[in-house]
Amino acid sequence: MSSAKVFVITGPSGVGKGTLIRGLLERIPELELSVSATTRAARPGERDGVDYHFLTQDEFERRVAAGDFVEHAAYSGNRYGTLRSELERRLDVGVPVVLEIEVQGARQVRETVPDAVAVFISPPSRDALRVRLVGRGTDAAEEVDERLRTADRELESHHEFGHVVVNDRLEQATEELAAIVRGVLG
Ligand code: ADP
Ligand code: 5GP
Numbered sequence: 001m002s003s004a005k006v007f008v009i010t011g012p013s014g015v016g017k018g019t020l021i022r023g024l025l026e027r028i029p030e031l032e033l034s035v036s037a038t039t040r041a042a043r044p045g046e047r048d049g050v051d052y053h054f055l056t057q058d059e060f061e062r063r064v065a066a067g068d069f070v071e072h073a074a075y076s077g078n079r080y081g082t083l084r085s086e087l088e089r090r091l092d093v094g095v096p097v098v099l100e101i102e103v104q105g106a107r108q109v110r111e112t113v114p115d116a117v118a119v120f121i122s123p124p125s126r127d128a129l130r131v132r133l134v135g136r137g138t139d140a141a142e143e144v145d146e147r148l149r150t151a152d153r154e155l156e157s158h159h160e161f162g163h164v165v166v167n168d169r170l171e172q173a174t175e176e177l178a179a180i181v182r183g184v185l186g
Contacts (some may be wrong), residue, residue: 004114005096005184006087007031009177010106011121011158012151013076014133016167017100020121024098028181033098034086039065040078043138053083062080066103071108076146082104096185103154106161119177120161124168126151138154 001019001026009017025031039060047055055063060079064072064147074080083100090097098111099116129151133144158164163180167173 002054004091006096006116007098008106008109008116008118009100012154013147014129015121018122020177031098032090032095038080040060051077072103073104075102085099110129119163120158122166
């Protein structure tokens with residue numbers, strides 16, 4: 001891979017990673033978001049190849065065995081992973097890439113892409129995280145509870161990552177994230 005940069009945005013589900021990344025891509029248009037693969041069912045409105053590459057369990061397993069993933073993890077009963085091709089086709093032409101992934105995957109990227117820049121997004125409080133997960137309206141109550149249980153573990157790992165941004169006021173957090181990225185890209 002070339003020396004173009006990889007930015008890993010991690011943190012618990014519902015903290016606002018996707019929302020912050022939308023603001024980041026508006027501010028820094030040269031960045032591109034890697035489209036992950038997952039075995040979870042598409043939510044209403046999600047498009048294959050745009051929001052995710054939606055794979056069956058068998059297809060995901062086949063691609064793991066083929067070495068197609070830079071990282072992959074099990075999360076809330078489904079599998080998620082970053083396809084090597086998503087990274088390489090951008091890095092090869094010098095385009096910096098953003099990954100939006102959970103904590104286990106972010107740890108793997110730290111090993112496989114040591115110069116990747118990782119940013120952990122924290123909620124202002126656990127209550128705020130619950131409010132956001134419920135308010136997003138994409139997950140059933142049981143799924144929200146499962147994601148919050150996972151979040152409790154994930155929040156303990158914030159110190160493992162190079163940068164931490166607290167997503168309290170969206171505008172301010174987006175600016176903080178953009179400042180980190182600009183600082184790296186120069
Ligand atoms: P993630 O990608 O981390 O799962 P999302 O970007 O989907 O999280 O955000 C979860 C919900 O929280 C969304 O409904 C989003 O509009 C809302 N949200 C994001 N950032 C903030 C913020 N700073 N303050 C209040 N609500 C927010
Ligand atoms: P969701 O089901 O809400 O789209 O995603 C659930 C969790 O999986 C989120 O924390 C999201 O960041 C993470 N995720 C999305 N894509 C990937 C990926 O390619 N790899 C890993 N490890 N996690 C991912």
